[in-house]
Amino acid sequence: MKTYLLLWNPEKWDWKTLEQDIRQVDLTGRCSQSWSCGNTKSIQAGDRVFLLKVRTEPKGIIASGFATSIPYTGAHWEIKDKNALHIGVEFDVLLNPDKEPILMLDRLNAGNLATQNWTPQSSGTSIDPALVDELEALWFEFLTTEKIRYNPFASANNGIPKTHLEGMPNQTLVTTYERNPHARNECLKHHGYSCAVCGFNFEKTYGAIGKDFIHVHHLTQIATVGKVHKTNPITDLRPVCSNCHSIIHRQKTPLTIEEVEQLIDTNSGIN
Numbered sequence: 001m002k003t004y005l006l007l008w009n010p011e012k013w014d015w016k017t018l019e020q021d022i023r024q025v026d027l028t029g030r031c032s033q034s035w036s037c038g039n040t041k042s043i044q045a046g047d048r049v050f051l052l053k054v055r056t057e058p059k060g061i062i063a064s065g066f067a068t069s070i071p072y073t074g075a076h077w078e079i080k081d082k083n084a085l086h087i088g089v090e091f092d093v094l095l096n097p098d099k100e101p102i103l104m105l106d107r108l109n110a111g112n113l114a115t116q117n118w119t120p121q122s123s124g125t126s127i128d129p130a131l132v133d134e135l136e137a138l139w140f141e142f143l144t145t146e147k148i149r150y151n152p153f154a155s156a157n158n159g160i161p162k163t164h165l166e167g168m169p170n171q172t173l174v175t176t177y178e179r180n181p182h183a184r185n186e187c188l189k190h191h192g193y194s195c196a197v198c199g200f201n202f203e204k205t206y207g208a209i210g211k212d213f214i215h216v217h218h219l220t221q222i223a224t225v226g227k228v229h230k231t232n233p234i235t236d237l238r239p240v241c242s243n244c245h246s247i248i249h250r251q252k253t254p255l256t257i258e259e260v261e262q263l264i265d266t267n268s269g270i271n
Contacts, residue, residue, distance in 0.1 A: 004067070
């Protein structure tokens, strides 16, 4: 998976549905868009994308998500009778720079991240792979400490972490923590790729195609709705196989890892 920087210039395109799209992300966990990728043709479905607001203040990252298509030719967003390259994008975090904090340009131009050009001339710039982990960590820290109106890492009104359907045809419920690349990577670096419930390891069973494949589950409920909250990926997340993950979220109040382990022990001898 590669990581790319997309651009939004409000002077050239008025995002009239921004508030509606932000609400959709809050309700469903995602919002699908078609976005210009400049002249970049290397983007693949599944690649990571960040959206940077440019030209007008405040400038900085306002969204993250994933590409859902390779580049394709479509109508230019500004010039009539002209075409441009686009990609399908699924935003999983989306902020309104007029109503809440964004990850400002000055923070991106500090430390190691300053070696990346954060003011490119066109959309679709590749982000240096050596900087991706640091960028993901900074984005995660920003989202978990700033007062975002529809905080993707705050719980729902019932105190249970927000959950959304993920994947077809075998759908499972996941929280935003579980999809966040930084949180996921830190969890797996520490805990490895074997299921914390049943011990299943995809690579050992399926070979190379199963390498580095596992779901990541958020352990604890979050009671601080709309308040500043920090998550520790090592203590708060665990790797789980898809079967155990589905059982954990089988009921409204998720089962604990210990409860699912007990179910396995109790029913292991039943045909």
